Amino acid sequence: MLGDKLNPGELVRFGEGRGEYHLTSRAATALQEAGIVLKALSPGEAHSNGNGGVSLPITGGDIDPDLSRGKLHCEGGFDFTHSDGRRLEIRDHWADAATSRYCATVAGREVPWLAFRLDPQALSLTSGRLTAKLPVTLTDEGAALFTEVLGASPVSPGEHLFDTEGQVSLATMPLGL
Numbered sequence: 001m002l003g004d005k006l007n008p009g010e011l012v013r014f015g016e017g018r019g020e021y022h023l024t025s026r027a028a029t030a031l032q033e034a035g036i037v038l039k040a041l042s043p044g045e046a047h048s049n050g051n052g053g054v055s056l057p058i059t060g061g062d063i064d065p066d067l068s069r070g071k072l073h074c075e076g077g078f079d080f081t082h083s084d085g086r087r088l089e090i091r092d093h094w095a096d097a098a099t100s101r102y103c104a105t106v107a108g109r110e111v112p113w114l115a116f117r118l119d120p121q122a123l124s125l126t127s128g129r130l131t132a133k134l135p136v137t138l139t140d141e142g143a144a145l146f147t148e149v150l151g152a153s154p155v156s157p158g159e160h161l162f163d164t165e166g167q168v169s170l171a172t173m174p175l176g177l
Contacts, residue, residue, distance in 0.1 A: 010064075011062040011069075011070065012170055013062050013170065014058065014061045014062060014063070014130070014170065014171060015060065015169035015170065016057065016060070016168070017057075018055055018056070018058060018166065018167060018168075019055070019056045019166040020054075020055050020164060020165045021055070021056070021078075021136070021162040021164050022053040022163045022164070022165075023038065023052035023053060023161065024155070024160045024161060027155050027159075027160070030152075030154040031052065031080070031154045034150070034151075035083035036082050036083075036150055037080070037083075038052050038054065038078060038079070038080055039054075039079040039081065040054045040056070040076055040077070040078070041077035041089060043057055044056040044074075044076025054076075054078055057076065058072060058074055059073045059074065059075050060072075061094070061095075061168075063097060063130075064097070067097055067123075068097065068098065069097055069098045070096075070097040070098075071094055072166075072168070073094045074093045075092075076091070076093075077093050078091075078093070078104075080146070082150050082151070086149060086150055086151070087149075088145065088146065088149040090104045090105075092104060092105040095116070096112075100116055100117060101113075101114065102114035102115075102116065106145060111145055112141055113138070114136045114137065114138060114139060114142055114162070115137045115138075115158075116134045116136050116137070117134070118134070119134075125170075128169060128170050129170065130168050131166070131167045132166050133163075133164070133165045134164050135162075136161055136162040136163070137157075137159060138153065138154075138155050138156070138157055138158070138161045139157060142157070142161075143156065143157045
């Protein structure tokens with residue numbers, strides 16, 4: 001467990017890293033059937049293998065070893081474009097450990113669009129790098145956003161939209177780690 005390796009109550013700073021967001025097969029099929037394509041907003045990158053995924057640079061943040069608080073910041077974002085030209089741009093994406101939500105700026109407002117569960121089993125710490133593999137679900141707000149802008153949500157609230165994998169360096173390592 002992460003808390004066994006770090007000092008409780010001491011926020012650990014993240015350095016740079018990368019977050020990979022892979023659409024679930026159900027979400028990818030629903031988007032395709034609705035005529036919606038997922039692209040990356042710069043400096044994010046679309047996965048070149050055509051699996052409907054996006055890779056975003058992680059630019060920093062911090063985490064408490066007990067996973068009760070902390071934030072992880074990403075640059076770039078997600079561009080969902082409908083064949084009729086409507087676009088849902090989700091940028092300045094960040095994860096908030098205290099609320100278990102991914103939030104983003106959409107049309108000038110903060111939206112908690114995705115949910116996750118920080119499970120110590122899904123985290124590993126090796127050689128100053130933290131790796132996480134988490135399923136991510138769509139929130140009620142996220143589903144409403146898709147419906148409002150694009151006319152339909154790819155999955156229902158509470159269903160998996162992405163499988164994620166992220167790796168980030170630990171910029172400030174507590175002594176003894």
